[in-house]
Amino acid sequence: MGRHIVGSVSEVPPGGRKIVEVEGRSIGVFNVHGTFFALRNRCPHEGAPLCLGLVKGLTMPSMPGEYVWARDGEILRCPWHGWEFDILTGRTICDPERIRVKTYPVTVDGAEESAEGTDGDHESSIPPSVETFPVTTEEGVIVLHL
Ligand code: FES
Numbered sequence: 001m002g003r004h005i006v007g008s009v010s011e012v013p014p015g016g017r018k019i020v021e022v023e024g025r026s027i028g029v030f031n032v033h034g035t036f037f038a039l040r041n042r043c044p045h046e047g048a049p050l051c052l053g054l055v056k057g058l059t060m061p062s063m064p065g066e067y068v069w070a071r072d073g074e075i076l077r078c079p080w081h082g083w084e085f086d087i088l089t090g091r092t093i094c095d096p097e098r099i100r101v102k103t104y105p106v107t108v109d110g111a112e113e114s115a116e117g118t119d120g121d122h123e124s125s126i127p128p129s130v131e132t133f134p135v136t137t138e139e140g141v142i143v144l145h146l
Contacts, residue, residue, distance in 0.1 A: 001145050001146065002022075002023065002145070002146055003143055003144075003145060004020075004022045004023075004143065004144045004145075004146070005109075005141045005142070005143055005144075006018060006020045006022070006029055006141075006142050006143070006144050007020075007029075007141065007142055008139050008140070008141055008142070009108060009139045009140050009141065009142060010139050011142075012029060012030075012031045012036070012142065013031060014031050014032070014033055014034050014073075015031065015032075015055065015073055016030075016031050017029065017030045017031070017051060017055070018142075019041055019051050019052070020144070022144060022146060023146065025040060025041075025146070026040070026041035026042065026049070026051075027039065027040060027041055027051075027104060027144065027146075028040075028041045028050070028051025029106060029142060029144060030051075030055070030076075030087050032073055032074055032087055032088065033073060033074075036106040036107075036108065036142055037087050037088055037103065037106060038103060038104040038105070038106045038144050039051060039076070039085070039087065039090055039101050039102070039103055039104075040101050040102040040103075040104075042101070043078045043080065043083065043101065044099055044100070044101055045078065045080070045081060045083050046080060046081070048078050048079055048080035048081075049079065050076065050078050050079075050085065050101060051076070052079050053076050053077045053078050053079045054076070054077045054079070055073055055075070055076055055077075055087070056072070056073075056075050056076075056077060056084075057069055057070060057071045057072035057073065057074065057075055058070055058071045058074075058075055058084075058093065074086060074087055074088055075087065075093065083099075085100075085101055089103065090102060090103035104144055104145060104146045105144075105145040105146075106142060106143065106144055106145070107142075107143045107145065108140040108141070108142055108143070109140055109141055109143050110139075110140040110141055
């Protein structure tokens with residue numbers, strides 16, 4: 001499994017997406033409420049660029065006259081014919097057991113790491129004559145695994 005850095009966390013805020021080319025495949029990386037998911041950018045119906053579609057929610061089963069909106073930001077609608085996919089699993093809403101789009105694992109590396117040489121447990125191992133400075137990594141990077 002290859003490891004591919006696709007960008008910094010700040011490039012894809014919650015509700016955002018970034019489409020990347022990795023190993024000859026177009027892949028959409030989505031930030032859904034702070035968690036990253038990756039889907040192949042090819043609809044299994046007729047091959048549309050699925051990851052360009054509208055991100056939305058679902059109207060849930062409810063009583064007549066009631067409209068219950070849920071899962072906002074978790075559903076991707078294909079731009080060509082409107083098939084809907086669960087971004088979290090890649091499965092279609094209409095036939096989740098049979099039809100799905102390929103998904104890929106995504107991790108975030110290097111988030112909020114910091115080191116301070118003059119404070120904490122490490123102080124005793126540093127000679128007193130050495131001046132140290134705090135080092136902070138402000139943001140992580142999004143890593144796609146395929
Ligand atoms: S190509 Fe996606 S729904 Fe038809």
